[in-house]
Amino acid sequence: MFSGAQFSLYPMTGDFVPVILSSLSALDPYRERLRIETDDLSTLIVGPADDLFPAMRDLHGAASRDGVHCVLSAAVSRGCPGEPDDPRCTPLAPSAHAGSMDERIAAALAAVEAAPETGLTVAAQFSFYPLGAAEHMDEIYACIDFVKRSGVFGRAKNFCTRLDGDAGRVFATLGQAFVAFGAPQAHVALDVTVSANSPSRRG
């Protein structure tokens, strides 16, 4: 199994470089477990699937803490058959795929319930792509059922689902969508957008 993300931070300010640089220390607690590489388009993190969303939550939270409108955009992937297995990616938690679909949804909801509160309100949207499996719509519908009961469900949009709420719960919901739905060894990808401090009215 190989898991990781390509993510970018977009602080909507002329001072975007110092905002990004000053937030990078938020990744320090994860550096031992994650491989981290940055270029001019995005930052790659490779490591345990259940570590990816907490790392992105903490980085986006740090970049957003001074009130700047800041967006995190990420392509998150696990099980891509084009990538070699990597022991670094061994999950931290037991498999989220044991049991029936109802039990999987209940476990995912319990994980969201246990998420720490951050005090930062965010809006997010994500697309869930389980690849290479004929039953892909079943996993999508189960994931949507989970998200609707997560406490941060916003609304269904074309091509994606909107979430609103505390960043702790929103990132936990995204993380559970990623690890708990789609077959255990399947290639699953998420396209994620998280926005803080937008001056626009919410849609």
Add this chain to the structure above:
Amino acid sequence: MFSGAQFSLYPMTGDFVPVILSSLSALDPYRERLRIETDDLSTLIVGPADDLFPAMRDLHGAASRDGVHCVLSAAVSRGCPGEPDDPRCTPLAPSAHAGSMDERIAAALAAVEAAPETGLTVAAQFSFYPLGAAEHMDEIYACIDFVKRSGVFGRAKNFCTRLDGDAGRVFATLGQAFVAFGAPQAHVALDVTVSANSPSRRG
């Protein structure tokens, strides 16, 4: 068939609102064919699959023309089984799926060759997701073969492929990846990032 995109523009300046608003007229030539809806997270466009990337190219080009570092991020989708058919989405051009894989790649390359030059250099990366088909890696590899010969191939990255070059050719390559690969009626999604005027060295 239903086709469209959720995209966002991220101008990295404190004046991001006027930059976005002043670029919207670039969508005027497309308004008759596209359904366009905006909220605080993204803009939805729904219409012919072959119209989506030209519209995003023109909008991103308009927002980037004064030299501001500006990123377009988009989730682009066709054939999602959760969306109803829409006559608005009837393709403008004949099917890009006639013929063998070699012929499909040659036709896609010819379309890129015919793309107008914009004078704006961009860096881009994209992930290609053909959904619900057991042969999804075949279509991914064919798409990668096409992209490597597009003249704007940058490099393979984890989870995505990088492009560099004139925005005309880069968006044409993305558009051909979207319409010409993945089965004709399959659910195909692209996760796209296009960046102009970055102060960072290219990766």
